[in-house]
Amino acid sequence: MNAKELRKYFPILHQEVNGHPLVYLDNGATSQKPIQVIEAMDKYYREYNSNVHRGVHTLGNIATDGYEGAREKVRAFINAREAAEIVFTRGTTSACNTVAYGYARKYLGPGDEIVTTLVEHHANFIPWQQAAKATGATFKFIPLAEDGTVTLEAVKETVTDNTKLVAIHHVSNVLGDTTPIKEIAQIAHQHGALLFVDGAQGAPHKKIDVQDLDCDFYTFSAHKMAGPTGVGVLYGKREVLERVEPMEFGGEMIDYVDMYDSTWKELPWKFEGGTPIIAGAIGLGAAIDFLEEIGMDNIERHEKHLVKYAMEQMREIEGLKIYGPQQDRSCLITFNLDTVHPHDLATVLDSYGIAVRAGHHCAQPLMRWLNVTATARASFYLYNTEEEVDVLIAGLKKTKEYFGNVFS
Structure with missing residues (x-):
């Protein structure tokens, strides 16, 4: 099924914006949702809305099956060893903070190192920055190549026996580069460090096998992969997740409560305090079914074709600068046009019904490295x-x- 045929499943795409057909190119911020996902969540609320795990009545059992069934779908989607290694979170940001608080702040101290890059989204940057400040650990950065990519040579030069955690992106939300996760995992593990991967721009666009990558943590958000907002995934190897302390207490994560001490449930429920994100998880499960039917390899191939097709034409526009690698990019293109501010550019494009993102893309350290205050970004998806x-x-x-005429 090609992109034109897939569009029939996305109601939001069939509208006009400012008198023009909508051209939605802001998928890096959030993707649109197919009817299958919308209907799956609607069915939960209409037919079997109930809390999970604790009840023994029929609706509760159906809801529990839907919720835990979604966990199994996630496990298979990323090829985790067992469903216990799949934790539902509020999104990638929540997952980053869970590990930063429950692992980094507990086990790190002066002399230890947290290694990352200036390319990271703030969600995969600030939690580690603050953990380093709280524990006295060193916050350390892998030098970037000229195009902003991460080379294995730079990783080898940066990671040492003092490094306890490497936190890095799978695909940059600004530069569109794909980081060699498997090789970085080998380097980190040789030094006894754990590898945390921000897969927010990876999981929606390429086939993920966490066992093959051998990362210790991998996280992503449903809303960037045709699923609902407010739910995401934290994958962790069982032996590592067992060591992470929960960040939220109460409700579903409780095993036994005494007056002066309490114990937590086994994985993964010790991280899912309170009523979990039931409808969101069910929606994510439906999104995974949808993506799997299309095929992740087909999605990646289609997006890379669009990026190549777009870049070839964008290079012909005088004064347009593209940031990041010029070949073999993933799902997005970040650029600036002459002296036009990205916000002005996005506003004019919006007047033609074209939705792009403009700003610092939650990556201010990278913007300073690029010597810009903001950029525009067109990001593509399967439709x-x-x-x-x-x-x-x-x-x-x-x-x-238009701007040439204004300033001429």
């Missing part, structure tokens, strides 16, 4: 088409012409 790329290119040319 985008070559025709939409053509509309984007025409919009960029009109924007350039």
